[in-house]
Amino acid sequence: MFKKIAVAAALAIVASSSFAAPSFYVGGDVGSTKLDGLSDRQTSYGAYAGYEFMPNFAAEVGVRRLADFDVNFSNTNVGVTVDQYALSLIGTLPLSGGFNVFGRLGYNKLNATASANTSASESTSGGLYGVGVGYAFTPTISARAEIQKPSSDSTNVSVGVSFKF
Numbered sequence: 570m571f572k573k574i575a576v577a578a579a580l581a582i583v584a585s586s587s588f589a590a591p592s593f594y595v596g597g598d599v600g601s602t603k604l605d606g607l608s609d610r611q612t613s614y615g616a617y618a619g620y621e622f623m624p625n626f627a628a629e630v631g632v633r634r635l636a637d638f639d640v641n642f643s644n645t646n647v648g649v650t651v652d653q654y655a656l657s658l659i660g661t662l663p664l665s666g667g668f669n670v671f672g673r674l675g676y677n678k679l680n681a682t683a684s685a686n687t688s689a690s691e692s693t694s695g696g697l698y699g700v701g702v703g704y705a706f707t708p709t710i711s712a713r714a715e716i717q718k719p720s721s722d723s724t725n726v727s728v729g730v731s732f733k734f
Contacts, residue, residue, distance in 0.1 A: 592621045598715075598729025602635045604651070605722035611636035611651075613725055619659065621733075627659040635725060647685045653719050654678045655697055667706070673699040677719055695720060709733045712721070 595618045599612045615633025622628065636651040657675025664670065677697040682690045701715030710732055717725045 579625075582731075591623075592733050594619050594621065594627075594731045595715065596713075596729050596731030598727040599631075600725055600727025602651075602723060602725045604636055607636075607638070609638070611638055613625070613727060615653070615727070615729075617729075617731075619731075620649040625661045625663070627661070629655075629657045629673075631655045632659070633725070633727075635723065640683075642685075647683050648655075649681060649683045651723075652680045652682075654680070658699060663704070667704055669703045669705075671700070671701050671703060671713070671715075673697065673715070673717065679723075681683055681718055686732050693720065 579638055595616070597616045600613045602613045603628065613633055613635050617629055619627045619629035619630035631648050631653070633653040633655070634650065635653050636649070638649055640647045640649055655677035656721040657673045657677075657692050659671055660693050661665055661671040662670050675697040676694065678692060678694045680690060680692045684687055693733055697719055698719065699715050699717035703711055706709040706725065712728065714728045715726070717727070719725060
């Protein structure tokens, strides 16, 4: 009897989620990145696109300029940029009043480029995780605030807006 109830409940959940229309979304964010070893926070900005394949789950790709700063090295001013390219799964828990909380788990590539008279680049890849809160102004426009950990020595805090279509 218990097996029949469990199977019926599982089928009901799958059937109800299959009626929810999948949707695409795009967005942008601005924020602040803290890199270990630097005393100042760096301004960040980025763009992302996602596909909500179930009401509470989405896959998302994003690109973000994590930092852009100058360092004086051997009496030479060196410009450094750090970019992030990410692929994540997003799980969302709806709350009341249009609010939600979400978690991110993914993989990202960080690319640091230093340039003075010449340029050099270094890349690293690894896991990415984050948590945040969101608010839906309308069914198609929402905002979010997130804390993200792109690497063990960096933390990004950002706010953004997204548009569903």
